[in-house]
Amino acid sequence: MLTYKVQLYPNKQQQTTLVEQLDICRKLYNRLLEECKKAREKGEKLTQIKTQSFIVWLKNTSMPELKGVHSKVLQMVNYTLWTNIKSLAQLKKNGHKIGHLRFKGKGWYKTINYNQSGFKIDENKNKLTFSKIGTINCRGFNNRIRTNKVKGIILKRTQTGRWFANIQIENTPIALPKTNKSVGIDVGIKAYVVDSDGREIENPKNIERQLKKLKNKHKSLSRKKQGSKNWLKAKYQLAKLYTKAVDQRKDFLHKVSNFYVDNYDIICVENLNIKGLTQKGNKKHKRSRTLHRNILDASWGIFFNYLSYKAVNADKELVKVPPRGTTQECSRCGEIVPKTLNDRTHSCPYCDLEIDRDYNASINILKRGKGYASLLVENRPLITITASAFVSGQVFSMNQETPTFRKE
Ligand SMILES: [Zn+2]
Structure with missing residues (x-):
């Protein structure tokens, strides 16, 4: 897998939406983590599939704002949480002294992860379309992105407030003509x-x-x-x-x-x-x-x-x-x-x-x-x-x- 980075130029409204969505993802992450902690206190064990279906329940009850975020993105929040849980468990297994996973404070959730669906690439213009966000202008496209299958796009906010899209494509080598030099x-x-x-x-x-x-x-x-x-x-x-x-x-x-x-x-x-x-x-x-x-x-x-x-x-x-x-x-x-x-x-x-x-x-x-x-x-x-x-x-x-x- 290869990753290409392009810069996004969201308009004012899109910027607001992006920041809102980041915060919804953060809140979801914390909510799921809380659920895991509660379960452990009770001596129960949660799984990635259980927390995944919990998201559906949350959507229809206490967190209706989740409906404003693409479902695959929410799924990736769950995935991120479980990746963290697993890597922590692995560290523990290897004898490292470790604490517990922490809740993420405001501004500490930085990525919106579109995996496999929810995005579209405009092949002729420098534009990316995301479900529940809209079409965003961007810069830095190349032919590799245009001609290869895109596996996923991760939107990321920098410390200075700029937005980038990490475009993940399948790595299919393209041989260049030989020069004999x-x-x-x-x-x-x-x-x-x-x-x-x-x-x-x-x-x-x-x-x-x-x-x-x-x-x-x-x-x-x-x-x-x-x-x-x-x-x-x-x-x-x-x-x-x-x-x-x-x-x-x-x-x-x-x-x-x-x-x-x-x-x-x-x-x-x-x-x-x-x-x-x-x-x-x-x-x-x-x-x-x-x-x-x-x-x-x-x-x-x-x-x-x-x-x-x-x-x-x-x-x-x-x-x-x-x-x-x-x-x-x-x-x-x-x-x-x-x-x-x-x-x-x-x-x-x-x-x-x-x-x-x-x-x-x-x-x-x-x-x-x-x-x-x-x-x-x-x-x-x-x-x-x-x-x-x-x-x-x-x-x-x-x-x-x-x-x-x-x-x-
Ligand atoms: Zn000489």
Whole structure:
């Protein structure tokens, strides 16, 4: 199962309905939980089927408001409750010390779960229709959603009050046409990606900007009195900014990973221990760079993750190679050319190769991934591609020059 996230743009009335429905779901959850607790006190045992039929009874007696919510959604509230009960029991079985399930306070029930029925996807327009809610405009549709069977849709409200739909589809791989091309990719700090075809994809600048803003907002939040009106406001702004930064980064990573999966059959990367990466850098600057590095580390992990599942779906291959010495080794003659973190160029005293340091590493990654003993590498400058060119869709196919090396 694959999940795609699209943003919803409900109108005022729909927003009210959505919030109301969330609260009805929350109340139902609490009511069912209460029933389970009562039964246990009496020494009786309830089952998922019993609480399910209890919902029907509630609809016609003390909770007529349940009629305003799609029946499958109510069923999923029951399902959620029992999933929680079962996982708690499992924890207990494994010897964990656990408490009881808690009632959910206002605002603590966050999803409306449409499973298998009660929704319709408009194939031509970006619209989703939900039973008992209406037709909602949305953004972020793709062909996968339009052409595959949708199993269910989960509506979710974020902390900042935005609504998203997680669309679950059956995972049917769609093989992409073969290109007979392979590539090595080196991820870094200076450029986000340098590949063995000589492309250098810059780090998205907006992320740097966001980072600065985030830092400032953090500072201003810490100066405010916890729980005060201004504190809440700053907290909301911080959450909003953070979500925006995360969204922008994901968008960038989706586009870069799509580019490589579309254009190459075999993609080679270093098998990085992402956690260990923070120690790889310049220790002197470590403290000042921690936030920056943490974010980069996380994004490399996400990037490799995207590459991995997209490659599987497209019938392409992601090869992870041992990272040891990819920077030091000369990609043409194989000799070790030691360099410090500040040496940006690989200049080999043995064979006169002079290329960008990360470019050299990416060719070594390709060599290892493909098992080549040697490659004929020529001196050449990198082609720099800005992150915004990627995000705006200017770069989507291989109109770049062909690689200047060939297998010997
Ligand atoms: Zn050399």
